[in-house]
Amino acid sequence: MNSGWSIGISSQADTKLPNPAFYFAMQSDRSGFSTVVYDMNKYSPNIWKHITVTYDEKAIRMYVGKTLVATSHEQHGKLFGSISRKCKEIRLGGGMDGLFGFRGAVDDIVILNTSLPHDLIDNQKINSNLPNENVSLFEPFNNTKGWRKASKFLAKLVKSDVSVSLYDFLVRKPYCGKTICDDPVLMTSYLNNNHLRSYKALRYRVVNIFNDNGSDPLISIKDLSEQHKALQSAFNKYNISWTMDPIPSYDIHNTSLREKFVMMACDPWDIGDGICNKECVHSRTGYDGGDCEPYVLPCVKSKLGNGVCDPECNKEFHLWDLGDCCGNDTSSHLSCFDPKSEYRGYLGIDEFKKHIDLDGTHHLNVYLASRAAADFVGLSTMPWDKSVYGVLGGVVVQKEAFGRNSKSKGLVHEIGHVLGLWHVHRGISEMDCNDPCLENVPSMELGDLCSDTLPTPSNKLCQDPDGITSSCGISTFHNTPFRNYMSYAGPPDAEPCELSDMSWIPDAVSCGPLECYLELSFAIPIVPNRKSLRMTCQEDGEWHGEKCVRITCLPIDPVFTGLYSCTNLNYIGSRCTLRCPGGLGSQAIKCTPKGEWTSDFQMCPSGIQGSCPMLPTTDDMVFKCHDNYVGYQCEVTCTLPNSKPIMAGRTNKVRGRLNGPMATYLTVRQLTCTALSEWQPDPSTLMCVESCKIEYLSDGWCDAENNRQQCEWDGGDCCDSTSKDGVAMPFPETCKEECRCLDPSAAENQIKNKKKRKKKQKHKRRRKNKKMSKTKHSKTKSLNIVAQSVSFLENWTSIFGAR
Structure with a gap:
C-alpha cells in the first residue's frame, strides 16, 4: 500500500491455521514497505474492544483496552508528506479494493494530531481531557452526514450498547463451561437476588402419531396427563411452570409414519457399514444390517434375487438379498433393512423431525422414539446448540420411558439438559483422568x-x-x-x-395381566364357499402350503456369555437364565411372540469387572482392540489378501453356551471380552481362509477354489445330485481330484457312505463271529483239562488216604 494506515481483523499470513486477531498496518511517507502488528490474543466475536494506536515518527504502539499488545520500530518519519496530506480520505467498513467488508459495529472514532502516553490510553480521558486543537476527527455516529457511501448500501445506524465505563464487570466463559451463564460469580449473584428468579411459564408440545383413522396413538391421554403432572411437580420449586400447548398433544394422523421404527441415536447410514453400532441393534434394522452378528451366516447364491426374502441373505454383506426384501407391500417395513431403500421401516431421529417440520421458536418440542438395544433413554438439545430453535431441536425420549408412575423421570432428566444442566457424573465418568x-x-x-x-x-x-x-x-x-x-x-x-x-x-x-398378541398374515388365495382355512405349522418350521419364518429375538449381548443359558437359543418361547457369580442372584428373560425379550440382562449388583488376556498378533491374523476390559470388542482381520477369519471349531473354555447346535466355519467379525474375562469367540478356534469367489458360486461349473464347506461346496456345482443341471462340470476340464464331489450330504456320497457302513458292519460281524468261534473252542479245551485234573486229584486222594 502507499503511505497511510489501516486497522481491522485478519489472520497472520505465515500461520497455517486461521487465527483472526486485531491488526494495524502502516507505511510512512518515505518508507518503501509497510509494517503490520497483531494482537497476540485471538479475536472474540460479539465483544466490544477499545483499540488505540500511537505513532510518534519512531515507533508504532498498539493497545487493546489499556494493555500494550504490539510494538514496532520499522517505520520512521512523518506519516504523510506536506502535499499528500491535503488529499486523504477515511474508508470505514472495507478496503480500497472493496472486495471485503466488515460485519460488525463501530462506535466513536477519534483521530488525534499528537501521540498519547500509556497512562492516557482511556476513552473517557481522550474525550474529556484533551483540548479541541488536538482532535483532528471525532465521530460519535449520531448520523451519517459527512459520509459518502462507497458501495450500493449505506451502513445502518443502530443504538449503541457500549458500556459507559470501561470498569464495568466483564463476564467471560469459564474454562470448563459452555457460556457466560456458567461463571460462578454470575451464578452466585443470580442466586442472591430473588427478583431475578421470578415465576416463569414455559410452553411445550408432545408430538403424538396416530394411524390415518385416529387409532393406535404413540402415547395415551392418561400418560400425557401423568407426565405433565410430573413435570409440574419437579420444576415448581424453582418457580418454573410448564404449559402444554396444544392440549393434550400435537396430533399427526399418518399410518405410514406410525409404522416407522424411529431410532433415537442411530444414523441410518451406519446400518450395514461393517461396524457394529450398538445403538442400531434391533430386529427392525436387521441387527445393524448384520454388523452386530458375530458370525456371517452363509447365503446360497441361487437365493439372491429369486423374488423371495431370505433372512440369511438380507444383509449388506449379501447386498440385501438383491432387493427381494424391499418392496411396495404392507409388510415391507418389517423386512426392508437397506438404508438406501425408500421402503425401509426405520427412520433416524433427524429424518423424523424433518418430516414433522416443527421449529422450536415458541415451543419446546417433545418427540417419542422407539426403544433400541443401546442404553439410551432420551436425547436433548443443549441451549447453546445451533439447532436449539430449529427443526432439529427439542427433546427425544423413549415412548417406554414416558408417562405414568415410575416412567416420568426420563423427560424431567432430558429437560434438565435443555435448561443447561449436566449429568451429576460428568466430572468422573465423562472425562479423562x-x-x-x-x-x-x-x-x-x-x-x-x-x-x-x-x-x-x-x-x-x-x-x-x-x-x-x-x-x-x-x-x-x-x-x-x-x-x-x-x-x-x-x-x-x-x-x-x-x-x-x-x-x-x-x-x-402391583402387577396386572398383560395382553399379548401375534399378528400373522399370509398371501392365500380366496377359497369360495369356505368359512375358514386351517393351516398347520410343521416341526421343521414350515406352514403346509405356505412358508413361514421362525420368530427370533435379538442376540444377547456377548458380554454375558458364560453367565447364562437358554432353553432354545433365541427362538420364540426360549427362556434364558443368567446367574451372577458367587450366588448373588439370578435374572430370567423370555423371547415373546413379538420377537422381543421381556427385558434386558443387567450387570450383577457386585459390578462385574476384570479384563481379558491381551491378544497377540499372528502372522496371518490381526486384532484391533481399544482395550481389553469386560465389554470391549476387538476387530478381527486377516493379513493375507482375499482372506477372512472363520471359527473352525468349538471351545470348552466358555462355560455358558446356548443350549443348541452351533455351526462352525462361520465368518467372525469381532471378539467380545465377556464377564468371565474370556474372549468370545475363543481366539484359539479362529483361522484365516481364502474368501469364496461369490461370482463363481452356483454358476454351473465346479471351481476347485470354492469346493469347500465354507463355500457351500461351490453352491452345489461339484456334485451331480446338487448341481442345477444334474451334471457336475469341472472347470477347467483337467481339474480332477480337487473338483470331485466332496459334499458329505450329497446323495452320491450318502450312497457311498451307506455302502461303506454296510461293508464295515459286515466285516465287523465276521470278525465278531470268528472271535466267538475261537472263544468257544478255547472253552471246550479248558473243560477237558479241568476234567483230567479232577480225575488226577481223585486218584491222588485215594492213594494218600490208603497210606
Whole structure:
C-alpha cells in the first residue's frame, strides 16, 4: 500500500491455521514497505474492544483496552508528506479494493494530531481531557452526514450498547463451561437476588402419531396427563411452570409414519457399514444390517434375487438379498433393512423431525422414539446448540420411558439438559483422568459445575456406588447425588428413588395381566364357499402350503456369555437364565411372540469387572482392540489378501453356551471380552481362509477354489445330485481330484457312505463271529483239562488216604 494506515481483523499470513486477531498496518511517507502488528490474543466475536494506536515518527504502539499488545520500530518519519496530506480520505467498513467488508459495529472514532502516553490510553480521558486543537476527527455516529457511501448500501445506524465505563464487570466463559451463564460469580449473584428468579411459564408440545383413522396413538391421554403432572411437580420449586400447548398433544394422523421404527441415536447410514453400532441393534434394522452378528451366516447364491426374502441373505454383506426384501407391500417395513431403500421401516431421529417440520421458536418440542438395544433413554438439545430453535431441536425420549408412575423421570432428566444442566457424573465418568475439568472436589468450576453435588461415577443404583474404584485417584464415593434428577439412578422403568432410607416409592408395586398378541398374515388365495382355512405349522418350521419364518429375538449381548443359558437359543418361547457369580442372584428373560425379550440382562449388583488376556498378533491374523476390559470388542482381520477369519471349531473354555447346535466355519467379525474375562469367540478356534469367489458360486461349473464347506461346496456345482443341471462340470476340464464331489450330504456320497457302513458292519460281524468261534473252542479245551485234573486229584486222594 502507499503511505497511510489501516486497522481491522485478519489472520497472520505465515500461520497455517486461521487465527483472526486485531491488526494495524502502516507505511510512512518515505518508507518503501509497510509494517503490520497483531494482537497476540485471538479475536472474540460479539465483544466490544477499545483499540488505540500511537505513532510518534519512531515507533508504532498498539493497545487493546489499556494493555500494550504490539510494538514496532520499522517505520520512521512523518506519516504523510506536506502535499499528500491535503488529499486523504477515511474508508470505514472495507478496503480500497472493496472486495471485503466488515460485519460488525463501530462506535466513536477519534483521530488525534499528537501521540498519547500509556497512562492516557482511556476513552473517557481522550474525550474529556484533551483540548479541541488536538482532535483532528471525532465521530460519535449520531448520523451519517459527512459520509459518502462507497458501495450500493449505506451502513445502518443502530443504538449503541457500549458500556459507559470501561470498569464495568466483564463476564467471560469459564474454562470448563459452555457460556457466560456458567461463571460462578454470575451464578452466585443470580442466586442472591430473588427478583431475578421470578415465576416463569414455559410452553411445550408432545408430538403424538396416530394411524390415518385416529387409532393406535404413540402415547395415551392418561400418560400425557401423568407426565405433565410430573413435570409440574419437579420444576415448581424453582418457580418454573410448564404449559402444554396444544392440549393434550400435537396430533399427526399418518399410518405410514406410525409404522416407522424411529431410532433415537442411530444414523441410518451406519446400518450395514461393517461396524457394529450398538445403538442400531434391533430386529427392525436387521441387527445393524448384520454388523452386530458375530458370525456371517452363509447365503446360497441361487437365493439372491429369486423374488423371495431370505433372512440369511438380507444383509449388506449379501447386498440385501438383491432387493427381494424391499418392496411396495404392507409388510415391507418389517423386512426392508437397506438404508438406501425408500421402503425401509426405520427412520433416524433427524429424518423424523424433518418430516414433522416443527421449529422450536415458541415451543419446546417433545418427540417419542422407539426403544433400541443401546442404553439410551432420551436425547436433548443443549441451549447453546445451533439447532436449539430449529427443526432439529427439542427433546427425544423413549415412548417406554414416558408417562405414568415410575416412567416420568426420563423427560424431567432430558429437560434438565435443555435448561443447561449436566449429568451429576460428568466430572468422573465423562472425562479423562488428565482432563483439567475432572471433579475431585465439589465445585462450581469443575465437573457438572455444581458445588452441591459431590463427585460420583455413573451409577444406576439407588445408593452410593458399590465396589467402584476410580483410576483417577478417588478410591471411594460417599453421599453421592443418586437421588438427583440428573443422575442415572433408578432407570425409567423403575420406581423413583427418594427416601433417605434408600427405599423405593411406593414400597409395593402391583402387577396386572398383560395382553399379548401375534399378528400373522399370509398371501392365500380366496377359497369360495369356505368359512375358514386351517393351516398347520410343521416341526421343521414350515406352514403346509405356505412358508413361514421362525420368530427370533435379538442376540444377547456377548458380554454375558458364560453367565447364562437358554432353553432354545433365541427362538420364540426360549427362556434364558443368567446367574451372577458367587450366588448373588439370578435374572430370567423370555423371547415373546413379538420377537422381543421381556427385558434386558443387567450387570450383577457386585459390578462385574476384570479384563481379558491381551491378544497377540499372528502372522496371518490381526486384532484391533481399544482395550481389553469386560465389554470391549476387538476387530478381527486377516493379513493375507482375499482372506477372512472363520471359527473352525468349538471351545470348552466358555462355560455358558446356548443350549443348541452351533455351526462352525462361520465368518467372525469381532471378539467380545465377556464377564468371565474370556474372549468370545475363543481366539484359539479362529483361522484365516481364502474368501469364496461369490461370482463363481452356483454358476454351473465346479471351481476347485470354492469346493469347500465354507463355500457351500461351490453352491452345489461339484456334485451331480446338487448341481442345477444334474451334471457336475469341472472347470477347467483337467481339474480332477480337487473338483470331485466332496459334499458329505450329497446323495452320491450318502450312497457311498451307506455302502461303506454296510461293508464295515459286515466285516465287523465276521470278525465278531470268528472271535466267538475261537472263544468257544478255547472253552471246550479248558473243560477237558479241568476234567483230567479232577480225575488226577481223585486218584491222588485215594492213594494218600490208603497210606
